Amino acid sequence: MRNGARYQIFTSSLYTAATWIAPLLLAFLLLLTQCKFAVAQLCEHKSSCICEMKDGSGTIDLSPLAKKGGQPKFLDMPATGDTSKYSFNPCFSFKEGPANQECMQSSDIAVCQIQDDKYYDVGTQTSALFQNVGQGTEQKIVYKSSSSTKQSFVHLVCDPNISGGALAVIGETSSGSETYNFVLTSKYACLVTKSSGLSTGSILDIM
Numbered sequence: 001m002r003n004g005a006r007y008q009i010f011t012s013s014l015y016t017a018a019t020w021i022a023p024l025l026l027a028f029l030l031l032l033t034q035c036k037f038a039v040a041q042l043c044e045h046k047s048s049c050i051c052e053m054k055d056g057s058g059t060i061d062l063s064p065l066a067k068k069g070g071q072p073k074f075l076d077m078p079a080t081g082d083t084s085k086y087s088f089n090p091c092f093s094f095k096e097g098p099a100n101q102e103c104m105q106s107s108d109i110a111v112c113q114i115q116d117d118k119y120y121d122v123g124t125q126t127s128a129l130f131q132n133v134g135q136g137t138e139q140k141i142v143y144k145s146s147s148s149t150k151q152s153f154v155h156l157v158c159d160p161n162i163s164g165g166a167l168a169v170i171g172e173t174s175s176g177s178e179t180y181n182f183v184l185t186s187k188y189a190c191l192v193t194k195s196s197g198l199s200t201g202s203i204l205d206i207m
Contacts, residue, residue: 042054042132043060043130043132043139044130045128045129045130046059047091047128048090048091048110048125048126048128048141049061049062049063049065049066049090049091049128049141050062050063051130051139053191056194057191057193057194058191058192058193058194059191059192060130060139060156060188060189060190060191060192061188061192062090062091062156062184062186062188062189063090063091063188064188065090065091065164065165065184065186065188066089066090066091066092067089067092067094068092070093070094070095071089071094072087072088072089072094072096072112073088073089073090073165073167074086074087074088074089074165074167074169075087075096076114077167077169078169079169079170079171079172079180080168080169080170080171081170081171081172081173081181082171082172082173082175083115084113084114084115084171084172085113085114085115085169086111086112086113086114086122086169086171086180086182087103087111087112087114088110088111088112088152088154088167088182089109089110090110090141090154090184091125092125093106093107093108093109093110093124093125094109094112095107095109096109096112096114096119097112097114097119098119101118101119101120102119102120102121102147103119103120103121104119106121106124106146106147108124108125108126108146109121109123109124109125110123110124110125110127110128110143110152111123111143111152111154111180111182113150113180120145120148120150121145121146121147121148121150122143122145122150122151122152122180123143123144123145123150123151123152123180124143124144124145124146125143127142127143127144127145127146128141128142128143129141129142133155138156139156139189140153140154140155140156141153141154141156148178149178150178150179150180151178151179151180152179152180152181152182153179153180153181153182154182154183154184155181155182155183155184156184156189157183157184157185157186157189158185158186158187158189158190158191159185159186159187159189159190160187160190161187162185162186162187163186163187163188164186165184165185165186165188166184166185166186167182167183167184167185168182168183168184168185169182170182170183
């Protein structure tokens with residue numbers, strides 16, 4: 001085969017490859033661009049129940065829901081995903097159960113699991129950390145146990161019409177996962193903006 005013919009075959013192959021690669025590359029770049037402008041807004045942790053948007057646009061403050069005096073706001077609530085009951089209090093720790101149980105011995109309980117007359121630490125106040133859920137301002141609070149690998153996710157749902165707070169207890173949806181899910185719905189789960197007050201949020205999907 002002559003060199004000219006080989007060159008024509010080579011350049012033809014390059015052209016064919018380019019016609020396939022260019023659209024794929026363009027689609028990839030467009031996807032990156034979309035991702036760039038869909039970045040979730042970060043809510044910086046200020047305390048176990050307060051976070052402030054990094055851009056300074058507002059705060060989420062659950063402190064009006066908190067119960068003081070060592071008692072939980074939500075007491076012994078049955079789960080829909082397992083056979084346990086759970087107690088939860090934002091902001092302030094509480095104690096529950098007999099003297100030899102984890103939820104009574106610890107002075108840092110945020111979430112307590114009650115199963116077969118045992119009271120387990122499944123999240124402490126000092127471990128609380130706000131995390132973004134998906135895009136936008138939706139948040140969840142992650143609590144970790146001080147005595148095991150257990151952790152609790154409290155998903156926040158904004159509803160301006162609910163002032164007292166409503167807690168849906170899902171519990172451990174996958175046996176042995178040691179991960180417990182809750183949904184807290186309240187006007188105090190809404191982002192309070194500096195300019196216009198409450199900013200309504202969305203119902204979250206539990207992942």
